[in-house]
Amino acid sequence: MLKETICSQGQIAVQASKELSSMNSSEKNRILLKMASAIRTESCEILQANKMDLEKGRKNGLSEPLLERLTLDPDRIEGMAAGLEKIASLDDPVWQHLGSCKNDNGVEIQKVRVPLGVIGIIYESRPNVTADAAGLCLKSGNAVILKGGKEAINSNRTIASIMKRGGRGEGLPDGAIQLIDDTSRESTSILMKMNDYLDVLIPRGGKGLKKAIQENATVPVIMTGMGVCHVYIDSSAEPVMARRVAVNAKISRPSTCNAAETILVHSDVTGSILPGLVADLASEGVEVRGDERVIKEVSSVIPAKDEDWKTEYLDMIVSIKVVNSLTEAVDHINRYGTGHSESILTDSYESSQYFLRNVDAAAVYVNASTRFTDGGEFGFGAEMGISTQKLHARGPMGLEQLTSVKYIARGNGQTR
Amino acid sequence: MLKETICSQGQIAVQASKELSSMNSSEKNRILLKMASAIRTESCEILQANKMDLEKGRKNGLSEPLLERLTLDPDRIEGMAAGLEKIASLDDPVWQHLGSCKNDNGVEIQKVRVPLGVIGIIYESRPNVTADAAGLCLKSGNAVILKGGKEAINSNRTIASIMKRGGRGEGLPDGAIQLIDDTSRESTSILMKMNDYLDVLIPRGGKGLKKAIQENATVPVIMTGMGVCHVYIDSSAEPVMARRVAVNAKISRPSTCNAAETILVHSDVTGSILPGLVADLASEGVEVRGDERVIKEVSSVIPAKDEDWKTEYLDMIVSIKVVNSLTEAVDHINRYGTGHSESILTDSYESSQYFLRNVDAAAVYVNASTRFTDGGEFGFGAEMGISTQKLHARGPMGLEQLTSVKYIARGNGQTR
Numbered sequence: 068m069l070k071e072t073i074c075s076q077g078q079i080a081v082q083a084s085k086e087l088s089s090m091n092s093s094e095k096n097r098i099l100l101k102m103a104s105a106i107r108t109e110s111c112e113i114l115q116a117n118k119m120d121l122e123k124g125r126k127n128g129l130s131e132p133l134l135e136r137l138t139l140d141p142d143r144i145e146g147m148a149a150g151l152e153k154i155a156s157l158d159d160p161v162w163q164h165l166g167s168c169k170n171d172n173g174v175e176i177q178k179v180r181v182p183l184g185v186i187g188i189i190y191e192s193r194p195n196v197t198a199d200a201a202g203l204c205l206k207s208g209n210a211v212i213l214k215g216g217k218e219a220i221n222s223n224r225t226i227a228s229i230m231k232r233g234g235r236g237e238g239l240p241d242g243a244i245q246l247i248d249d250t251s252r253e254s255t256s257i258l259m260k261m262n263d264y265l266d267v268l269i270p271r272g273g274k275g276l277k278k279a280i281q282e283n284a285t286v287p288v289i290m291t292g293m294g295v296c297h298v299y300i301d302s303s304a305e306p307v308m309a310r311r312v313a314v315n316a317k318i319s320r321p322s323t324c325n326a327a328e329t330i331l332v333h334s335d336v337t338g339s340i341l342p343g344l345v346a347d348l349a350s351e352g353v354e355v356r357g358d359e360r361v362i363k364e365v366s367s368v369i370p371a372k373d374e375d376w377k378t379e380y381l382d383m384i385v386s387i388k389v390v391n392s393l394t395e396a397v398d399h400i401n402r403y404g405t406g407h408s409e410s411i412l413t414d415s416y417e418s419s420q421y422f423l424r425n426v427d428a429a430a431v432y433v434n435a436s437t438r439f440t441d442g443g444e445f446g447f448g449a450e451m452g453i454s455t456q457k458l459h460a461r462g463p464m465g466l467e468q469l470t471s472v473k474y475i476a477r478g479n480g481q482t483r
Numbered sequence: 484m485l486k487e488t489i490c491s492q493g494q495i496a497v498q499a500s501k502e503l504s505s506m507n508s509s510e511k512n513r514i515l516l517k518m519a520s521a522i523r524t525e526s527c528e529i530l531q532a533n534k535m536d537l538e539k540g541r542k543n544g545l546s547e548p549l550l551e552r553l554t555l556d557p558d559r560i561e562g563m564a565a566g567l568e569k570i571a572s573l574d575d576p577v578w579q580h581l582g583s584c585k586n587d588n589g590v591e592i593q594k595v596r597v598p599l600g601v602i603g604i605i606y607e608s609r610p611n612v613t614a615d616a617a618g619l620c621l622k623s624g625n626a627v628i629l630k631g632g633k634e635a636i637n638s639n640r641t642i643a644s645i646m647k648r649g650g651r652g653e654g655l656p657d658g659a660i661q662l663i664d665d666t667s668r669e670s671t672s673i674l675m676k677m678n679d680y681l682d683v684l685i686p687r688g689g690k691g692l693k694k695a696i697q698e699n700a701t702v703p704v705i706m707t708g709m710g711v712c713h714v715y716i717d718s719s720a721e722p723v724m725a726r727r728v729a730v731n732a733k734i735s736r737p738s739t740c741n742a743a744e745t746i747l748v749h750s751d752v753t754g755s756i757l758p759g760l761v762a763d764l765a766s767e768g769v770e771v772r773g774d775e776r777v778i779k780e781v782s783s784v785i786p787a788k789d790e791d792w793k794t795e796y797l798d799m800i801v802s803i804k805v806v807n808s809l810t811e812a813v814d815h816i817n818r819y820g821t822g823h824s825e826s827i828l829t830d831s832y833e834s835s836q837y838f839l840r841n842v843d844a845a846a847v848y849v850n851a852s853t854r855f856t857d858g859g860e861f862g863f864g865a866e867m868g869i870s871t872q873k874l875h876a877r878g879p880m881g882l883e884q885l886t887s888v889k890y891i892a893r894g895n896g897q898t899r
Contacts, residue, residue: 174851287874308896315898423891435590435894457887458703459875471873475839478851480724482731
């Protein structure tokens with residue numbers, strides 16, 4: 068029964084994707100602007116729905132970072148509306164010309180961008196993803212099937228239905244934006260095998276979801292948002308800057324995937340860095356776990372277990388490890404990192420170049436917080452998630468990352 | 484035991500991929516040129532090995548198209564060597580600059596191309612793929628694990644070992660090019676779950692392989708080379724050109740994935756097209772299957788079954804169907820096609836534009852043979868296969884398609 072419902076949503080989405088792929092930019096932009104104004108006009112309805120989700124969440128004992136992710140306020144609702152307007156202002160990627168050649172026989176070959184078709188996205192508690200994902204998919208000519216988390220079901224339902232109501236008057240095709248009204252794992256299992264209707268499935272979420280999808284999906288998948296991110300403080304780092312950036316990477320929004328989970332410190336500077344760094348973190352309320360050499364320097368630190376190096380806390384917890392060299396830092400990162408965002412704090416040009424070249428991740432920073440890995444910061448307007456795989460898209464996924472290509476070739480009777 | 488062997492090949496490949504990713508273009512080009520000259524020098528050894536494969540193939544009753552694919556001759560060996568030289572002459576995609584921005588905080592963000600890492604490729608009888616794949620992977624900074632078909636095992640072993648011998652003196656890392664010395668399905672099953680060592684698996688081959696991989700692979704996959712390609716003869720097509728191109732698309736090399744399998748003919752021109760077209764095909768030795776309306780026009784045609792519309796013959800067989808309109812042709816293609824190569828033969832500008840926009844395939848042609856979908860014809864030097872999926876790569880896969888991206892960002896202490 069659930070399977071039939073979701074498959075029929077898939078069918079409608081395929082139909083809608085055909086209409087969407089041939090809509091021109093101004094038609095799509097008009098819909099986006101209308102959806103933005105609908106979100107503004109109906110913000111009370113969204114806040115009410117969100118309140119229901121928050122009350123249920125508190126009753127069910129959701130952790131503080133999860134409640135923080137779930138929360139909407141007038142600012143965040145304005146952010147959703149502004150995000151849709153920003154997407155409307157971006158260049159339309161569809162039918163963009165990517166190059167051309169004339170082969171020896173005179174056939175003119177052009178490469179153009181085309182939409183992917185139907186995009187499925189599975190996401191957790193953050194309800195603004197509903198608006199961002201729908202907006203990006205619409206502008207890139209794709210139909211979207213949204214599956215949000217159970218914690219946010221009332222917020223998501225309300226946001227999706229407001230956008231659909233708003234867009235319909237401006238020609239939004241039926242089935243262009245659909246929310247799955249089931250938050251159980253069963254609908255995820257159905258989506259991951261829906262090859263007839265889905266061109267790609269984008270899971271945003273934790274390890275469990277990722278593992279289930281990696282092992283069972285038959286549709287093409289883009290893995291996003293697993294972030295065991297590191298900040299490495301090199302021996303040459305300017306100490307005040309190093310402490311400031313490392314602390315920011317941890318605490319500015321710990322529930323996001325680009326927050327730092329582990330800080331690596333060069334053994335030459337443990338004395339000058341660790342006491343102040345740990346004090347800064349502790350004063351912000353961060354629980355600090357460290358290896359033996361960290362504890363030797365600051366005895367209040369909790370001993371880290373092997374498990375800690377691979378853990379994405381998404382919380383006010385950090386692990387700190389002392390390394391003997393830049394190469395040891397890079398090896399640790401390539402071993403335990405998830406290929407998301409990695410930063411070196413250094414004053415050495417050579418170290419910075421080595422780090423940028425050899426760390427294998429979507430985004431690699433010198434003297435900046437890992438927190439900058441974000442569609443907004445990268446100029447994409449919004450994002451569908453941050454890809455941590457190498458295939459198709461890596462890093463924040465904006466409009467371009469939601470397209471494929473097509474070669475169109477014009478001849479006058481050429482044969483081979 | 485087999486699993487351990489293949490996993491240890493995977494480990495060595497990962498090691499090699501790290502070395503390869505930091506080699507500069509001239510180092511890689513020297514290796515490619517050396518491999519090309521080794522292939523020329525040792526061509527007798529390759530021909531001998533190929534002769535063994537061909538004899539075994541004939542004894543085992545391989546079909547003519549398969550034997551044709553398997554066959555190497557001095558020209559084809561020269562083609563492999565020239566292909567490696569061509570790859571050496573192409574621009575190195577690694578560390579290519581793809582764009583940059585400065586965010587509001589002053590962090591400079593650059594997007595650059597990086598290798599994928601370790602690429603696995605499973606291919607069937609054509610032994611030149613061994614050289615093409617190894618050359619493309621090397622130039623794009625990737626390690627490659629090759630699994631060829633059992634029919635070509637002697638040819639593949641010889642080609643791989645000649646390339647490795649040739650390249651080693653010029654600094655080819657151990658493990659950069661590895662052939663799996665097992666041609667059973669078991670090694671395919673191992674490869675498709677080797678997430679620790681493979682960044683992508685590219686299966687080139689038939690429906691059975693594709694299905695097994697789609698259902699079971701846990702590694703990222705790029706599906707290639709499934710080609711149920713169509714030529715549609717529009718009512719306005721110039722008849723002589725139309726017949727010539729349609730026949731070429733079928734017969735010029737029927738064992739390739741870009742060969743046409745079905746010809747669609749507009750109902751207005753059945754009388755002027757079909758008799759001549761069927762006669763041309765028959766005189767070339769093509770078995771023609773058609774729907775009722777085709778048979779009504781040319782009684783010698785064999786009745787086509789529903790199965791025929793979805794069949795990739797890869798042989799001297801073609802199916803012909805009469806359609807009432809351009810839209811019926813496009814609907815048929817989008818339903819039965821595999822998203823590979825599709826061609827319209829027409830003199831109508833409007834029909835050509837409709838076809839180019841609405842046919843959902845990697846390559847869409849006007850007045851040219853589907854046979855042009857090929858890495859060489861598209862200026863890529865060689866190809867790893869022709870992707871029939873939308874994710875990551877679509878159409879012929881050359882150097883660019885074997886890369887991912889990385890964002891590198893330089894700041895001076897920015898936080899968020």
